[in-house]
Amino acid sequence: MAVWSFMSIISCFKVKCLLCHKELTYSNNTSSMLRHYRALHEHAQTTVNPQTSQISKKEMVNEALVNMIIKDSQPFSIVEDAGFRELLQVLDPTYVIPTRKALKGMVENKYRETKEKTREQLQKVVSVSLTSDMWTSLHMDAYLAVTCHFIDEEDKLCTTLLDVQHFPKCHTAENLATGHMKIMEEWGIKDKVKCLVTDAAANMIACVRTLNVRHAICIAHALNLIVKKSFDDISSFNEIRTKCRKLVTFFGTSTTAKERLAQVQEQMGRPVLKLIIEVDTRWNSTYNMLERLHQLREPVGAALASLRTDITPPTALEYEAVQDALHVLAPFHQATVELSGEKRVSASKVIPLMKMLHHNITNKSEGLNTNFARQLGDSLVQRVREKAVHLETLSVMTIQYPHYWIPDSKKSDF
Structure with a gap:
C-alpha cells in the first residue's frame, strides 16, 4: 500500500496525516509514517466500506481545492481550465471536478464556517x-x-x-x-x-x-507624511528625484532598454536586477527606487550609452547626493518596516523609535557631503521632533502604573 495516499508534505522535515491531521517528522523515508498508519489507521481502513472511503477522499480533495482558491486568490473559473482539469485527471481519475457555481458555493460555506469560528473566538477575548x-x-x-x-x-x-x-x-x-x-x-x-x-x-x-x-x-502613515513633506521642502532633491523617475520609467516601458540593461549586467558578471518605480502614496518606494538605481548606476550608464534616447543618467555629483539621501533615509525605511509588522505589538515601540530616529538623523546630518542632503536631514529632524513631542502626550502610547502597584521598597526609585 502507498502510504503517501494518506500523507501530505507540509515542510522539508514534516508531513501531515490526512486521516487524523497529526504532524510527523519526515527525513526522506516513510518509516515513521508507516508506523503511524499501522498503529492508528490500518485496521480502520480495512474494515471501512470502500464507498465511504471514496467519499471521504473526495471531501479531502474538495477541501484542498477550496483552500487553494482562498490562499492563492484563484478565480472560480480555474475548474474550467483545460490544463487544470488534465492535472486532476492524472492525480485522481475518479475525482469529479465541481462546477464553477458549485465551487463558489463551497467557498461561501467555508467563509461562513470560518466567520462563525472567528466570532466565537472574539466572544472569549476581553x-x-x-x-x-x-x-x-x-x-x-x-x-x-x-x-x-x-x-x-x-x-x-x-x-x-x-x-x-x-x-x-x-x-x-x-x-x-x-x-x-x-x-x-x-x-x-x-x-x-x-x-x-x-x-x-x-x-x-x-x-x-x-x-x-x-x-x-497610524505611526507608519505619520512617518510617510514626515518624509514626503520633507521632500517637498527641498526643490533640488525633487529635481533629482524627477530625473531618476524619468530614467526608471524609460527602462520599465521600453522592451529594448530593459533587455539591454539585463545584457549589460550579465556581461559585468552581476545578478540581473530590475529597476524599481516609486509609488506616490508610499515614500519608502522612493527609497527603494533610489537605492536600486544607485546600485545599478554603472550598468544603467553603459546601457544608455548604447541606446538611442535623449534621456541622460544622473551625474556623479547627483549620484553622490542620492547616496547621502539614502544614508539619511535608511533609519526611516527600517522604522517603516518595523512598524508594518503584523506579528508584534508596535505601539509600545513608537516613542523609543521616534527618539532613536531623532538621535540617529541628528548624528548622520553632521557627516553629509552635499548641501541638499543636510537640508533634508534638518527638515526630518525638525518634523520628527514635533511629532515625538505630540506622541509623548498620548496615553495610548505609554503605560502608566498606579502607585498602589509599586512596592514600597521601589517607590523611592521613581
Missing part, C-alpha cells in the same frame, strides 16, 4: 483594537477595510480581517461612524474596542470621536 482604512480600487470604487487585533487564550497576538465593504456613500464622519458601528455590532465587539487606529484624515478623526473610542494615528 478587549480588541481595530485598524481602519479607506482605499480605492483600480476601478475607482471606494472600500472600507477594518482589521481586528487581539490576544487569544494562549496569549498569542492574533489579527483577523473583519470586513472589506464597498463604501459608495460620501466619506463623512457620520457615514464612516455608521459603517464602523455596523461592523462592530455584527461581530459582537462593540463594547470591547479599546482603540481604533486610522490615518490622520480629518473625517477619520471625527469618525472616531463620534464612536467615542480611544484613537491612535
